[in-house]
Amino acid sequence: MLINTVLVYIRELLPVLLLLATLLRLQHHSRRWLWQSTFLTAVMLIVLPPWLGDITQLADGTGLEWLFISAHLSTLIALFILLAGRMNSASVLALCAQALLCGINLLLYGLTNIGTDNSTESFWLGAVLGVGIGASIAVIWYQLLAELQRVSQFILGMMLALIGARQGIETVTLLGQIDMLPSGEALWDSSALVSEHTEVGVFFQAWFGYEATPDMVQLGSWLMSFILILMLWQWRRGKL
Amino acid sequence: MTLLYRSFILCCALMSCNVFSRQEFVLVIKDHLFSPSHLYVPQGQKIKIRLLNQDATPEEFESFALNREKVVLGQSEAVLYLGPLQAGEYGFFGDFHPDSAKGTLIVLPENEWIQRQVEHVD
Numbered sequence: 001m002l003i004n005t006v007l008v009y010i011r012e013l014l015p016v017l018l019l020l021a022t023l024l025r026l027q028h029h030s031r032r033w034l035w036q037s038t039f040l041t042a043v044m045l046i047v048l049p050p051w052l053g054d055i056t057q058l059a060d061g062t063g064l065e066w067l068f069i070s071a072h073l074s075t076l077i078a079l080f081i082l083l084a085g086r087m088n089s090a091s092v093l094a095l096c097a098q099a100l101l102c103g104i105n106l107l108l109y110g111l112t113n114i115g116t117d118n119s120t121e122s123f124w125l126g127a128v129l130g131v132g133i134g135a136s137i138a139v140i141w142y143q144l145l146a147e148l149q150r151v152s153q154f155i156l157g158m159m160l161a162l163i164g165a166r167q168g169i170e171t172v173t174l175l176g177q178i179d180m181l182p183s184g185e186a187l188w189d190s191s192a193l194v195s196e197h198t199e200v201g202v203f204f205q206a207w208f209g210y211e212a213t214p215d216m217v218q219l220g221s222w223l224m225s226f227i228l229i230l231m232l233w234q235w236r237r238g239k240l
Numbered sequence: 241m242t243l244l245y246r247s248f249i250l251c252c253a254l255m256s257c258n259v260f261s262r263q264e265f266v267l268v269i270k271d272h273l274f275s276p277s278h279l280y281v282p283q284g285q286k287i288k289i290r291l292l293n294q295d296a297t298p299e300e301f302e303s304f305a306l307n308r309e310k311v312v313l314g315q316s317e318a319v320l321y322l323g324p325l326q327a328g329e330y331g332f333f334g335d336f337h338p339d340s341a342k343g344t345l346i347v348l349p350e351n352e353w354i355q356r357q358v359e360h361v362d
Contacts, residue, residue: 057315108311112297179286196304
């Protein structure tokens with residue numbers, strides 16, 4: 001129970017924290033967007049839970065997928081807007097969308113454990129440990145980006161592109177899950193090399209949307225999002 | 241404009257046929273266990289799995305092999321679309337109770353699937 005909670009918390013928090021660390025490196029002169037995002041996310045996570053049951057039952061039980069697709073697409077669009085120059089509003093949108101995804105999943109996980117015999121204490125301990133480990137990784141990530149930025153600014157563009165590519169692959173995976181896109185055969189199976197069960201697999205999944213058995217649609221969307229953001233980054237650098 | 245409208249209606253109709261023509265299977269979650277724990281499905285076909293969560297708490301159907309992750313709230317149901325799949329075994333588990341909620345989706349080749357259907361009719 002304790003280990004499961006730690007793993008779930010790390011897995012859900014990492015995408016938000018890695019995005020946050022990258023945005024902080026990108027916009028270290030202003031922090032207004034951070035407070036705005038925190039406020040908006042808090043409001044959404046207070047307003048949304050009572051409607052969660054109704055949302056999940058929408059569209060033949062695919063409502064939650066549509067909500068998650070919207071969040072991933074919002075993040076991807078926000079990254080495009082960010083590179084087009086509107087950094088403050090884009091950062092708020094990206095962070096809120098990712099925090100919403102994380103918040104809903106943690107809320108649902110919390111519902112399974114809080115109040116049940118023998119598990120409440122383990123749950124809270126696991127949650128604290130998960131938040132602690134996730135925050136530690138984010139701090140290390142922030143410092144690592146700062147060091148790499150000294151070598152080349154391109155690193156930040158690469159990180160944004162990887163985060164964007166994750167949104168692309170997650171979107172098409174969810175569309176496949178609700179039968180809006182075809183699911184093809186896996187192009188390869190790299191689970192022997194890096195399994196999605198392992199810590200490295202979880203980290204890679206949170207960082208750039210790692211899939212051990214991707215199909216053509218998933219790979220295509222990943223590459224397209226990655227290349228588009230990288231091209232926008234280069235365009236922005238040329239413009240500046 | 242009319243042509244565009246008709247094309248849109250046709251696309252919607254084809255998508256609907258695609259969704260509704262799938263063979264449906266039921267997977268029940270009760271006491272944090274999947275039932276059946278071994279679900280047999282045919283190879284090379286698109287299928288629909290109806291997840292019925294009879295527990296009071298939510299569960300998340302997760303499968304790395306199938307690239308699927310689906311939350312089902314307590315005392316409710318959800319639908320999962322899969323396939324076409326190659327013959328083989330695909331593990332899945334309940335992400336919120338991974339120690340107890342475990343199962344395997346067994347995809348059978350066409351001849352074995354037909355044989356299994358005949359045995360069950362007999």
